[in-house]
Amino acid sequence: xxxxxxxxxxxxxxxxxxxxxxxxxxxxxxxxxxxxxxxxxxxxxxxxxxxxxxxxxxxxxxxxxxxxxxxxxxxxxxxxxxxxxxxxxxxxxxxxxxxxxxxxxxxxxxxxxxxxxxxxxxxxxxxxxxxxxxxxxxxxxxxxxxxxxxxxxxxxxxxxxxxxxxxxxxxxxxxxxxxxxxxxxxxxxxxxxxxxxxxxxxxxxxxxx
Numbered sequence: 001x002x003x004x005x006x007x008x009x010x011x012x013x014x015x016x017x018x019x020x021x022x023x024x025x026x027x028x029x030x031x032x033x034x035x036x037x038x039x040x041x042x043x044x045x046x047x048x049x050x051x052x053x054x055x056x057x058x059x060x061x062x063x064x065x066x067x068x069x070x071x072x073x074x075x076x077x078x079x080x081x082x083x084x085x086x087x088x089x090x091x092x093x094x095x096x097x098x099x100x101x102x103x104x105x106x107x108x109x110x111x112x113x114x115x116x117x118x119x120x121x122x123x124x125x126x127x128x129x130x131x132x133x134x135x136x137x138x139x140x141x142x143x144x145x146x147x148x149x150x151x152x153x154x155x156x157x158x159x160x161x162x163x164x165x166x167x168x169x170x171x172x173x174x175x176x177x178x179x180x181x182x183x184x185x186x187x188x189x190x191x192x193x194x195x196x197x198x199x200x201x202x203x204x205x206x207x208x209x
Contacts (some may be wrong), residue, residue, distance in 0.1 A: 012036050028142055032138045034048060038134050040135075043124050043125075045120075047115065051111060058076055084127070095119050098118040098119075098124055101114070102132045105139040113136075114132065161203065162199045163201055166181055169184065
């Protein structure tokens with residue numbers, strides 16, 4: 001029995017959802033997304049994810065071949081999208097004649113894009129675009145969850161370091177919790193240094209006489 005493509009999409013997304021129910025890193029989720037894109041979008045000859053970080057830093061990941069990384073390099077070199085002359089001419093010379101790009105939206109900014117490429121002209125249709133949007137949403141959710149986890153770990157580490165520094169100050173100077181924190185905050189303000197960095201400095205002096 002042949003199922004319509006929207007049935008295949010629903011089945012594949014259910015598998016992705018089950019796989020991501022357990023904690024998984026972005027490095028493990030995104031290859032599943034590009035593999036699903038290759039499976040569900042017949043015109044795609046290759047797929048990859050371009051991640052955009054702070055300060056314009058970028059990373060080409062989860063590629064199903066070497067080609068997406070090469071195309072990402074060209075896009076960053078020319079600072080152009082697929083409709084712009086230098087980039088378009090360069091990718092046509094490579095043999096890429098069709099492309100689909102889906103932005104990966106997170107809560108605060110665009111994290112990057114899910115990119116699909118084909119060596120055929122007019123390789124993608126409206127149904128492919130719908131499938132790509134769904135897969136991109138899944139990829140963006142994985143990126144957002146990973147970032148939130150990283151932020152949580154960072155917050156916990158910061159809290160622990162400040163707590164440890166307060167304990168050292170309380171023991172060393174015979175002050176209470178609030179006074180120890182006030183001393184840390186004053187040091188931070190006077191030296192124009194982040195509170196967590198001041199706390200780390202206090203921790204580092206723990207063995208000093």
